[in-house]
Amino acid sequence: MRHARLAGWILFSATILSLAVVPGQGGCSRATPPGTVANGKPDGKPRIALVMKSLANEFFATMADGAKAHHAGAGDRYELIANGMRNETDVSEQVTIIEQMVARGVAAIVIAPADSKAVVPALKRAAEAGVLVVNIDNRLDPEVLAETGLAAPFVGPDNREGARRAGEAVAKQLDSGAEVAIIEGIVTAFNGQQRALGLEDAATAAGLRIVARQSGQWEMEKANGIAAAMLSEHPALAAILCANDSMALGAAAAIEASGRRVLLAGFDNVPAVAPLLADGRLCATVDQHGDRLAVEGIEAALAILTGAAAPQDRTTAVDLVTGQP
Amino acid sequence: MNRTRLGGWGVLVLVWLGLVALFGMLADHFLSATTLTTVASRLPALSVVAAGMTLVIIGGGIDLSVGSVMALSGAVLGVAIVQWGWPLAAAIPVAILTGALAGLGTGLVTVGLGIPSFLVTLGSLEICRGLTYAVCDSRTLFIGAAIRPLAQPMPILGIPPTVPVALAVVVAAQAILSRTVFGRHLVAIGANEPAVRLAGIDTATPRVAVFALSGALAGLAAVFASARLGSADPNAGAGLELAAIAAVVIGGTSLSGGSGSVVGSLLGVLVIATLEAGLAQLGASEPLKRIVTGGAIIAAVAADALRRRWEGERG
Structure with a gap:
């Protein structure tokens, strides 16, 4: 009796959790909501989604701060939607965010993938919906990219x-x-x-x-x-x-x-x-200048969107910092 | 102390000795003073958390929030020392108080609203982790020399001062459980809460108090962990609740409440810490570590179940 009740509560709470963790999974995430334009330009400004890993990781917190500072300085050029995740390695949560961003009609997704392979199919669907995908930080697997036919320029450090x-x-x-x-x-x-x-x-x-x-x-x-x-x-x-x-x-x-x-x-x-x-x-x-990483990805996306640059990979700077001997 | 309980502890000591012998044969330098220091320095944080968890589980509840509460207390400790410039002696009580308040909140909601602690602590696990990130801005705080002496091995003994403090806490928790009215009520509540209430005993106060105690001990664990790492890590304690529950269960405490011991949980912690150190020293891969640790938890619990059955058959 006691165990049956405990099992019931576990099941119940697992259901609640899965609902809480996956907002917007209500069945319409693939459709374009009313009020947005498919090319992501509701008022002429391209809407750019930055999809990172856990903002609890200070590297991504720094990255998000850098992107927000850049946006504040160049706010009339684009609209920024910054997304973090709850859990560093939760691939399904990142896939959900990608789907939401497509539904919100963004022009480009700048993404630090939680997994080099598992998010590729979701990004491929985004690309098919007309969204530009720029890969930052953690490089997507070249073999999986070739297999799915997704073109995603990589902007990041070696x-x-x-x-x-x-x-x-x-x-x-x-x-x-x-x-x-x-x-x-x-x-x-x-x-x-x-x-x-x-x-x-x-x-x-x-x-x-x-x-x-x-x-x-x-x-x-x-x-x-x-x-x-x-x-x-x-x-x-x-x-x-x-x-x-x-x-x-x-x-x-x-x-x-x-x-x-x-x-x-x-x-x-x-x-x-x-x-x-x-x-x-x-x-x-x-x-590896995390604060600059997202900014470089966003700049690359803007350049490609406006036709100022071809979609190609770009290596960002890494600097050695040494201690006192 | 009855014979069954001593028998349970005996099985655990044998399991532990078996592990030590096994790793001693497989690794080149496992049977060394350095390894002893390494294992000893990993005991304090988990053993005080497991002590709190034991009391909560014996009282018929569970506390899934201990890892997050530890991280929150650690963040408060780090911020107090690094950013506010507080001395260690002032920061430690504040860290423990932070944990106690978090636990008190959990206990009041659990008992006041009559919601299972499994669900309430699932919520406070998230809340406390969020508060942790807010307190330290998601950044690791390096504390350094201000706290490291607590974790440096003492001369002659070779173990850090946190170890005797943690042992004293375990002994005190065992004494609270078996020699105080609060402890005996807790056992009775875990076994049959309605009966205790109908007997005219106040069950609400001990049920709330045990969560506050568990929180305070998670706060103390934060002091130990920060001392060992020299830093306050906002991601500290992820999965700590599972390690603590594993130690408690290995230690022979019943998950359905009403029976168990804190000393048994300490032995459970010893088994887990030895296993962890031994596997790392062998250079085991991450998949192998997980598989072996999981298998060892099941084996330890199974050994205890077999012993009980055998003793039952003998009458």
Whole structure:
């Protein structure tokens, strides 16, 4: 009896949750609502949708702030609809947002995909409805793009090159043959894979030995536990290379607790690592200028919409930030 | 302390020793002082949260909001130290109070409106996470030297000072459960709430109080976690409620309320932390870690169920 009631409540609350999380799924998301014009120009201004991942992630919060500041300075050129998600890896939520944006009659969608593959079909439907798709931050999978026939110019940083430079800055301080460990991001994300490859490139080029490699799922807490375990298991570990700063912060705490001198690299240059850079606990991180990323995507979309530029890929700047030696 | 309970704890200690032996054989440096320090430093946050969760579950409820409450308390702690320049001694009580108030709100709504705590805490999980992002503007706060001493290993003992504090909290929570009127009422409420009410005992106060206590302990966990990481992370504690519930269940507490122990939950936490450290030290992949952790939870609960059946057959 008690269990039946509990199960009932779980079912009930799951239903409520799914309704709350997927607003606008009321059956008409594909149709164009009244009052909007299909080309997204209700009053002559193109309407541009910015679709990001979780705004709880400070990288995307910075991105959204950059886009809003840009829009405030150029408000008469376009209309901005900025969208964030509740959950970083919730692909279905991002697909829902894409469908809503098409329904709202936007001229372009500038998107940082939650998954390199799974959002492509929804974007293809958007493109078929006449919406321009510009891909920023996390690159869509080229094979899936070719298979679906979606053309989406990529505007974003070269994550592999950025990570390679951070790894190189650490490698310079080590002798050939030194032991290093890599803490990766989510392994299914394209930028996670690219950063891991870049860190590997740097280690291989300098003749370092990669003795451990695990995913910290982009999380500080997870990376802290993994770094502590790596330090226990590899007494000669000389450096830990992390695919983002959140994980580098977790690793820094583990290194400090171990009382050893181990070099550290991160990625993103979030404000919280400034003190670590200042006293050298973090050797290097990479600034991919998140605040500029969405703006560059929006500018590219505007240029393509007005016919000023052809839809083509563009690499944005990544800068190495090094700490005090 | 009855024999059945001691038997349950014995099974858990055996499971834990088995894990230690297994990882000791598989990994090169698992049986080392460093590993001991690593596992010990991961215990405090989860064990105090699990202590609060144990009391809530024994009282017939559940608290899904602990992870978010921990993040909120951590954000308040970080902002108080970094942005307001408060000393640690002033910031810690405020962080714990934040957690207690969040728990009090949950308890008042649950009991006042007669809604299952599963649903109310599902709501407060979201509310507290939202408040966390609002408090720290979604940004990680680096606290650094102001809080790190709490998590640095002490000389000679080799464990951080947070560990004895957490152990003291667990002992106190067990004492509250088995030696106070509040604790005994909680067990009775979890077993049969209407009967307790008909006996003329006030059930509302303990039911609200246990959520406030769980919130306060999540606030204390935020202090421990921030000390270990040297930072306040707005995404901290995601999924913590599931780890805490797993520890409580492994520890032999009944999910339907009315029986269980805080010490058992501590052993559950020990098993989970050892498993986590051992798998990381072996360099296990993320999929393998998840599969093994899930399997271990089921195995630990099954071992306890088998022991009960066996003892039941023997009379």
